[in-house]
Amino acid sequence: MKAAVVGGGVIGGGWAARFLLNGWEVAVFDPDPEAERKIGAVLANARRSLPALYDRALPAEGTLRFCASLAEAVDSADWVQESVPERIELKHRTLAEIQAAVPEHAVIGSSTSGFTPSQLQDGATRPAQLLVCHPFNPVYLLPLVEVVPSPANGEDIRARCSDLLAGIGMKPLVVRKEIDAHIADRLLEAVWREALWLVRDGIATTEEIDDAIRFGFGLRWAQMGLFETYRMAGGEAGMRHFIGQFGPALKWPWTKLTDVPELTDELVDRIAAQSDAQSGRHSIRELEAIRDDNLVAILRALKTNAWGAGETLSRHEASLAAPHGANGSTLTVDRQVPQSWTDYNGHMNEAHYLEVFAQASDRFMELIGADADYIAGGHSYFTVETHLRHLGEVMAGERIKVATQVVAGDGKKLHLFHQLTGENGEPAATGEHLLLHVDLETRRSSPPGRRISESLLHYLGEHSRLPKSEGIGRFVGQRP
């Protein structure tokens, strides 16, 4: 398939990247002499991130070509995406040029955020071919495209347009009535206006406003929107009840600057019926569980990246007591199993066993002094070999613990044995690991510092008094 991107920049570049990384041939036309550099930068970002979304390889990347004329770019295109600046006369001129050269079967999508398709189609040769396809930045990662047809667009182009967008991983939202700025930007604009007032009146800084979003409702909106979230607030009493409660607030003085639609019975009924159609297949309890699982997964993802709400979480986690053992044993993990760690077999997935054992090894490294500061100083341990045995099952929500034993710790080698117990106190798995002390500069093995060697000797002494597990030194499939 061939796409033509008319108008580069961040949006055009994002489209080019989506098409290319999904195997389309892409031709770009942009008179800006900097276009190639600008699109190159967007493409570099996209190559780094878009394929990382998938657990399969994307198709082989298409070829990218910069054209000297618009006609050359669009002349055999199956899709033309217009992303020129938001001036109606420029849009009209560009779209006319496109239509003069493009095949009749091609879809012409406009990235416009402000104009309606009827405005764009005004004076067009073949208005039926042209509609609004409004994406969101970064186009190569965010799935949403508002597809806005006018009455001039037939059923066939609407369907083909949606199919092609889904084929490059996007979520086409077909807007049922033309309106200035479509849907999402009207909502964004409403927030933007309110935010500008807050800054102007000295109520909040830009950072405080951003924090009010990303530590609160922004986390909700990554997975459920306004209405599904409020449906839960209404509880079992339902959406009608919730709107009834919320209604009076619309008349509060702090909303005096704006018109508010009157909450007639008809409007309340419509919202309630639409909400039933949208979310009625789930009970409120089910919705809450879905929401909570999503929030936990999102917050854990942000914790891995040490950003925003995930950074708050890290800081709090660091303040919690580290696991500690008794009777000479060394407890290195004491935690709960998240819902998102389970798999299609209904139990904790094998990869998370190793995640837990890796946490146990990290904690043991900390205990012997190979902590974050030590690693920042250019040394660490790399795992080179692992043996896992699964002896039982562990379920979501279960509290699990890991006890760690040093098997050997001479020179560069560190040989650890972890035992994971579930809530019933029975061993559910064991992990045997060989780690090598490495120089992070040369990426080669090297002897550890003296403090670490001494600390290891101490643990070796302690652990030598523990019974040796029959799980050590076994190969896969060895009979007990």
Next chain:
Amino acid sequence: MKAAVVGGGVIGGGWAARFLLNGWEVAVFDPDPEAERKIGAVLANARRSLPALYDRALPAEGTLRFCASLAEAVDSADWVQESVPERIELKHRTLAEIQAAVPEHAVIGSSTSGFTPSQLQDGATRPAQLLVCHPFNPVYLLPLVEVVPSPANGEDIRARCSDLLAGIGMKPLVVRKEIDAHIADRLLEAVWREALWLVRDGIATTEEIDDAIRFGFGLRWAQMGLFETYRMAGGEAGMRHFIGQFGPALKWPWTKLTDVPELTDELVDRIAAQSDAQSGRHSIRELEAIRDDNLVAILRALKTNAWGAGETLSRHEASLAAPHGANGSTLTVDRQVPQSWTDYNGHMNEAHYLEVFAQASDRFMELIGADADYIAGGHSYFTVETHLRHLGEVMAGERIKVATQVVAGDGKKLHLFHQLTGENGEPAATGEHLLLHVDLETRRSSPPGRRISESLLHYLGEHSRLPKSEGIGRFVGQRP
């Protein structure tokens, strides 16, 4: 520490859960005879999800007590959280009762979304003790609390309040000026008004509005807010440039319903300076990389939960070509390494090696017919033993492949050997796995279906012609 929760319901219950799961003693007063059941339901949700955020155990849960009188609940509290309905006379009466019985050192936080602290303090015995602490639902998961003091609140209580909230994992945002509805709810209210118009005018349904949020800007707002996102849109030219571009749009006809602050030089300067203070330590390129890493991590998290934008991703992934081998070898994984898979050592973390090998085993199961339908029919394979060898390093962004070989496949046992190669074509790791065919009902081993046994025989025949790896049958620490 002791908390008193006055007013149960979803918000009061969420506070009770946050305090309890962080080890506080909690006393609840709510005259509603259903309060115990309602708080119990919130607490059940919280127990399922809040501990799952952490890789350490939370402190031992505090005890929860329901009190017959308000005085009994607050009488030795360090923190009182008031969450009664939003009627000022009810708030005043309740706060007066609280102050009559509570110790002077206690913080009294009000969950009010609409009233200012000065309104609440009006007529209070000790106004200095009382301020707004406005949380977001679900209170046990979302970190944000808007802390709104009035001039009557001293520096000491502001600081103590923030410290205690951080101690239960929350993100206190101290609001610098009292205003109706604080910050976040003003933004939410703006969106709500616009959304009500869209539904009333038949432009969009509740579901379409929610989709316009959660497939687009909602994903951005889980990690960066409005201004930091727009800063990137401004590019290297900066925030001042961006506002200049955006400014005219504020005067477009579709904003005619609302007042808009005039974008004076002074306001533009203020926004640009605040944005520099907020985000200036990162270049635009760095911000883009942070944003993209967060979006990838969030989208992958939602994919695991098969929800919203993650479901779109799954559907697209299923349409991508499955890995396929050549020359009798069986390729089971072909993919890129996400940024979020790397660790403090700068390479792919060991747990993700097993994640990749688990994907390889899943794919091989699919190939022999043990696919999603087969599993839904009540049978599957469980991994019982694993041996991993790390032979090289793999970096973020690298394309990796796994070739799979059946070592043995007789009866209930399936013995697999995976070899992972990096972009240089060299083996980076091997995984040897013993799986058992199980009955998902009894959770015990059982013989596989005939089709699977036959398919396995076919692969055994194919793979017996491949050279046998020296990596098979080894124990941890065995010399080469």
